Amino acid sequence: MVRFEDxxxxxxxxxxxxxxxxxxxxxxxxxxxxxxxxxxPGKDKWEMCRDDIEIQKRLGSGHFGxxxxxxxxxxxxxxxxxxxxENVSNTVKLKFLSEAEILKQYDHPNIVRLIGVCADRxxxxxxxxxxxxxxxxxxxxFRGSLLLKAIKTLK
Numbered sequence: 001m002v003r004f005e006d007x008x009x010x011x012x013x014x015x016x017x018x019x020x021x022x023x024x025x026x027x028x029x030x031x032x033x034x035x036x037x038x039x040x041p042g043k044d045k046w047e048m049c050r051d052d053i054e055i056q057k058r059l060g061s062g063h064f065g066x067x068x069x070x071x072x073x074x075x076x077x078x079x080x081x082x083x084x085x086e087n088v089s090n091t092v093k094l095k096f097l098s099e100a101e102i103l104k105q106y107d108h109p110n111i112v113r114l115i116g117v118c119a120d121r122x123x124x125x126x127x128x129x130x131x132x133x134x135x136x137x138x139x140x141x142f143r144g145s146l147l148l149k150a151i152k153t154l155k
Contacts, residue, residue, distance in 0.1 A: 001087070001122065010121045046104060048116030053081060053127055064088075064096045065123060072115060072127065079115050083123040093124065100126045 001008030009015040065083040084096040103114035115127035
């Protein structure tokens with residue numbers, strides 16, 4: 001949930017739209033009112049709609065949130081999906097999203113490939129594919145690990 005002070009909303013867009021439409025004070029102390037909506041920037045090539053991914057099952061959890069098996073529609077491609085826990089600080093969210101920023105730089109068959117980011121509402125998702133070469137490498141070195149089990153489940 002995102003909020004200025006009182007009422008929470010599922011997305012920043014809904015928060016802004018509500019305050020502009022209803023002329024509600026942003027905070028009681030400032031008494032500031034939003035007059036014009038902030039324009040939504042053009043869609044980034046990495047931005048995905050949450051409806052593009054069908055979550056099938058939870059595979060495990062980590063520091064930021066859960067790792068899940070999903071299917072990318074309409075291609076029915078298996079993907080790994082990481083989620084960021086809800087109600088965490090902006091610092092934690094930025095650290096979570098920094099992984100996606102790093103993965104945007106790479107396009108190689110032997111490196112995890114970023115599919116996209118679903119950030120329109122919480123929890124934020126990062127979708128990625130796992131290369132076949134990596135599954136072999138991990139299989140040789142990390143037999144029985146949660147990551148290996150997750151990757152095998154994606155196949």
